[in-house]
Each structure stands twice: as C-alpha cells, then as structure tokens.
C-alpha cells in the first residue's frame with residue numbers, strides 16, 4: 001500500500017517536471033507576452049546581421065558570433081523561396097535582442113553556435129517552421145524540440161504556408 005502511494009508521488013513529480021520543462025522552452029502560443037524562463041546557460045545578445053533564413057550574427061558582448069538555428073533549415077541562396085525565408089527571418093530578429101539557448105551541441109562543423117533563438121518569448125526556430133519558412137531537420141543529438149517541430153511542419157504543409165507553396169520542401173532532402 002505504501003509503495004503504491006510512493007510511486008504515485010514519483011509519477012506526479014515526473015509529470016510536473018515534464019510539463020514545466022516543455023512549457024519553459026516551447027511557447028506554443030507564439031505570443032510575446034508569456035513569461036519564459038531560460039536556463040542559466042542561456043546567453044543574451046544583439047542581432048547585428050541576418051545572414052539568411054536560418055543563420056544570424058549575434059553580438060554577445062565579448063565578440064560577434066555566427067549562430068545557426070538548430071533543428072531547422074531554410075532554402076539556400078540558389079533555391080526558390082530563399083528571399084522570402086530571409087525576409088521572414090529578418091522580420092523576426094533583425095536588430096533585436098535575442099536569447100540563445102543551447103540544446104546539446106555547442107557548435108556545428110562550421111564552428112557556428114547551434115542555438116534555439118528567442119525574441120522575447122517567441123522561439124524563432126519554431127515560428128519559422130510554423131509559418132512555413134523552414135523545414136525540420138534533426139540535428140543529432142539536439143532533439144529537444146524535434147517532435148513538436150515535426151508536428152508544426154505537418155500543419156504548415158497541410159495549410160500550404162510560406163515556402164511550402166513553392167514545393168522547395170517536397171524533395172525529401174534535409175539538406176538546405
């Protein structure tokens with residue numbers, strides 16, 4: 001009897017941790033008014049340049065770092081919908097103060113910081129997928145938002161949002 005009771009408490013605690021964790025880092029309402037708590041390892045900086053749809057330069061005080069949005073991909077310069085994806089990214093982050101949150105990997109093979117990028121409480125990586133400007137790419141082992149990103153991409157595909165109408169994401173390739 002006592003054991004059942006303890007298991008109940010443990011399960012409740014796990015649920016609370018799980019609910020809290022996902023609420024903290026994936027603001028599914030997409031609004032800017034919600035409170036988001038960032039991990040202690042997060043960094044705040046200023047976007048000084050938008051490179052393309054999924055890459056920005058951020059001044060973190062000690063230096064300017066190139067930041068690649070983790071878990072997503074947008075069209076390359078020679079692909080259709082490139083300009084639109086860049087414009088969407090600019091409208092979200094250009095000149096903005098951003099909070100950078102790491103998943104597991106610090107950098108990619110090009111030495112860019114791999115980060116979830118927040119403007120206020122808006123997770124930019126997520127917003128770009130939701131609005132159809134980015135597709136999901138699994139950056140092993142950085143899968144913290146993978147499942148929700150996949151769900152959002154499905155919805156964007158169904159609604160033919162953003163770049164989906166161009167067909168650029170329909171080639172089955174995760175290289176962009």
Ligand SMILES: [Ca+2]
Nearest residue numbers: 073074075176
């Ligand atoms: Ca890209």
